[in-house]
């Protein structure tokens with residue numbers, strides 16, 4: 001990732017990207033896409049195709065083997081991990097408001113803003129519940145609320161429905177629709193068609209498999 005960053009245009013610009021780890025073949029090559037502020041992109045592909053890896057390349061955690069990832073200058077990146085996590089004895093409202101309080105928003109305003117986002121994600125009625133008492137779907141939605149309250153420019157979401165039964169997965173997918181239009185560039189790694197369906201753009205990693213196989217079978 002360049003340190004200078006994009007001055008204008010998309011939030012995320014990926015060009016001719018290819019990646020392999022030591023011990024893996026080329027996962028994909030010639031991957032190219034842009035995500036503008038306010039757009040959502042679903043990255044799909046089977047298990048092991050490199051969806052989570054793509055998120056880590058965008059985040060700059062891994063350096064791509066080929067090609068480049070450019071982010072808009074000064075863009076703040078937030079990542080919602082696959083497994084919801086939170087302190088068991090904290091309330092939903094505390095957890096949601098924390099990123100705002102940490103950005104020195106006065107607590108009343110922080111709580112008001114957090115309540116607004118909780119409401120959008122169907123969690124306002126659970127504001128006083130402890131994290132430990134949430135269902136899997138509620139906990140996953142809280143992670144999205146918390147990420148939004150961090151006010152990122154780029155939001156990376158890894159498998160938001162993987163742990164959920166169909167009904168909760170559907171609720172989370174519906175909530176993901178709300179991410180569009182908040183001005184963030186959102187990239188969601190998913191194998192769930194219901195999630196891909198609510199995104200503006202789709203990138204199927206199977207379309208970028210290296211020619212002549214993965215290289216695993218060579219030599």
Ligand SMILES: Nc1ncnc2c1ncn2[C@@H]1O[C@H](COP(=O)(O)OP(=O)(O)OP(=O)(O)O)[C@@H](O)[C@H]1O
Nearest residue numbers: 021022024027045046047048049050051052053054
């Ligand atoms: N740090 C690493 N070092 C070596 N190999 C890795 C590393 N991270 C991932 N891999 C390998 O790269 C491949 C892609 O992994 P990745 O986790 O990105 O796939 P995925 O599409 O997210 O899969 P899933 O749907 O199961 O989450 C896998 O074969 C994985 O074992």
Ligand SMILES: [Mg+2]
Nearest residue numbers: 051052053189
């Ligand atoms: Mg993954």
